[in-house]
Amino acid sequence: MTESTQKLEQDFLEYVKKVSAYNEALGLIFWDLRTGAPKKAVEQRSQVIGILSSEVFAMSTSEQMAAFIARLSEAEVFRSLSTSTQKILLECKKDYERNKKIPAAEYKEYVVLQSKAESVWEEAKAKSDWELFKPYLKKIVDFNRRFVTYWGYEGNPYNTLLDMYEPGVTVEVLDQVFGELRKTIVPLVKEIAESDHKPETNFLYNFFSKEDQKAFSLDVLRELGYDFEAGRLDETVHPFAIGLNPGDVRVTTKYDENDFRTAIFGTIHECGHAIYEQNISSDLIGTPLADGTSMGIHESQSLFFESFIGRNFSFWKKQYPLLQEYAETQFKHIELEDFYRAIHESKPSLIRIEADELTYPLHIMVRYEIEKALFNNELEVEQLPEVWNQKYEEYLGIRPDQDANGVLQDVHWAGGSFGYFPSYALGYMYAAQIKNAMLKDLPNFDELLEQGGIQPIKNWLTENIHQYGKMKQPLEILQDTTGEGLNASYLINYLTEKYGKVYQLA
């Protein structure tokens, strides 16, 4: 490497570090707004967000960035860069090209529309008024259809949108795995609906004080290996985890005193996201690689914790006595087996974020099919409510009573996030596949949970997944970890076996 290339690489990394610093400040502002910033702070804080975000956008599309990309991409120079600088450069390039291909005036118009659409959506949902939201969604879809033409696509226009959230995953892949999933889950859900062995669940809804739920949540976080020297737990309305840097990854939750599951399973879910980011290699700090590699892999970690640990019978063998201590009257006379069956109650419902783990993938498939059709011009916005309702009937056997509980329920489309939903189901499939691979190294998985010795499980995830951040692409992680590409059968087996037992199906 020549001296001038070395200098260039350093300057580039300094530049990238500056962008990371702005994003970290923005992350803290976001966290603060959702965990206790005073009401009157918001107006001026939005200005601050606008100013800092514009700077980030300006830096990632600047002439200086263009110069870095051009010079560092020259074949000989590129080869001489460290692997991490190469990956950082590719990230920056992808970002640059995506942002630069949209004419500036059009992008500006779109940003304004987005923010408008989100507030209109909020009102439309509250009033269950589809007509109010329709013109905005139409414009948002039109913009995104046009963006796809600017960006170009391979195979299917929708692939370009998928690529933003799950690089490497295409319509072809999704059609196959979702097809397999559907074939198993739809009949399984029906069977369960007709089963005579439904779990008793009344006791789940007894009063469980917020203070006690919080204390139990903190215990569980510690048990799961969440590092409190690199994070904290706070309360919020829509729970999330946020990584400011690997030394500061915060978890939030909400407490429902009449349904402890909201806080406990929510916290375990966010814990999975957080442990991912806490264990990204510290070498990547200050670069865009210090982040989860994709939405799907991120979700695989939260779902690994929520489903494969948090709904594991052995896990509750250890934790249930503790839970019984915190909520004595509620669980005193409830056997562990009955508790376990109760937290696996499954029934079709209208709202995605309230769905159980068995029916959840069906909610995603509805959205996937609709998005795919929209971006292949096989469907227009006008038809959405009807198509939505038909699909719910077909897959879940229930039909939304109103659009607020149907097509209007999620904010994603108002924000233009098309291609995002599939990551939720992908994460679930990844998690099952990863769990299967882990069993080869840790055949005593259940035993570890029963003994409260989660460390080897956490270490396995760190070694195979967490440490890399964005150094590996999602399908690379999957291949290296499990020795194969995406395979829906692990999730299918998990769901069939588990729910077969809980509902005592033949």
Added chain:
Amino acid sequence: MTESTQKLEQDFLEYVKKVSAYNEALGLIFWDLRTGAPKKAVEQRSQVIGILSSEVFAMSTSEQMAAFIARLSEAEVFRSLSTSTQKILLECKKDYERNKKIPAAEYKEYVVLQSKAESVWEEAKAKSDWELFKPYLKKIVDFNRRFVTYWGYEGNPYNTLLDMYEPGVTVEVLDQVFGELRKTIVPLVKEIAESDHKPETNFLYNFFSKEDQKAFSLDVLRELGYDFEAGRLDETVHPFAIGLNPGDVRVTTKYDENDFRTAIFGTIHECGHAIYEQNISSDLIGTPLADGTSMGIHESQSLFFESFIGRNFSFWKKQYPLLQEYAETQFKHIELEDFYRAIHESKPSLIRIEADELTYPLHIMVRYEIEKALFNNELEVEQLPEVWNQKYEEYLGIRPDQDANGVLQDVHWAGGSFGYFPSYALGYMYAAQIKNAMLKDLPNFDELLEQGGIQPIKNWLTENIHQYGKMKQPLEILQDTTGEGLNASYLINYLTEKYGKVYQLA
């Protein structure tokens, strides 16, 4: 105003708004680090602080800023600007000139030294090792002496340093008012030491749970008119208030379960700072004028609340029964009068931040005289411990047992903050003078406190002081509010009368 001037003014205000946004983000980071950011966040967060602070420095000394200043300062253009733009421009100009007059390389060296000196100071204080700190302090003083020659001065070199914290206040003014104060306080402190009527204070140190102290603190904040929709109360090690913008001014406190005064009077003090910033005119948001006008005026507001409200007998007439409810066993058999006398116990002590309101100004005078001598080359760093100890003996009648309790106690000098200490005593004098002026409009001041009707008092402060932010200079505020310049006699009267009564002096 020409169209191009109008455009220039707008661009300037946009530029200034950007600087404010960065400062707001930095403020939030600061608050977060001191109220619960996880330990492992700190290293990377320091990088973020460094990057954002450098940007702020760069923006305030940029060529663009120079161009704004040059063009907007042209006589005709300046006259056509709005009053607030004029004030903003003057603030930016002052800042620009102060920063630009120091050669860049020298400034960089100084920043590194500062941060080094602060950590050495910490160690030196812990070990009470003056020799360790001495070489650093020597360099810091040398730098600042040189800075004064760069900046220039009028009358006395120390004036230039005073001007950074209290524009308009000079050595001449301070010599006079501190002289008057000294003449009264030194003998008063002696008289009190010899008094036979010392208050009973044992009960102050009974256990008072943190939860109850917090609940009482929240009640008191509400009572004092602190707006919880524009702020929040958190726990910290070194309490402070911080204004991110007038809609978000946060208060912090710490709890000593064996001395409730730490939290209660600390909270009331910070509440005074916070109410000042909550009530700055919203027109000034996003400009450097949305801040307290000076350290001294800021401190006048915190001390107004702490001393003139929080140690007012009528205030406790209303609050004491509530305090008794929160800490029943502690105060059950203590009469209000005895409680009031106890919270006015005064005795000479070595540590400034633990001093009572009567002896506090003496701690400030020691520092003032030393700083003044240092910058007039009448004193060298080597002599500091001895001079410090002599002055404590002279003014307070006690001599530090070790340098940790003497010359090493405060961090200010390690950070190069010379000229800052006098603001504490100035704030106290301002507060007394302001209280006197307020009595002309609100002769029923005590009655208002007794009835819990603080609103008119708060409104008076907002109208006369808070709303202006930095639109008025400190001495302008004082003149407009009280009709005269700085006058020490109001504080002298307050202290003489109050402590005369408490200690039943002749």
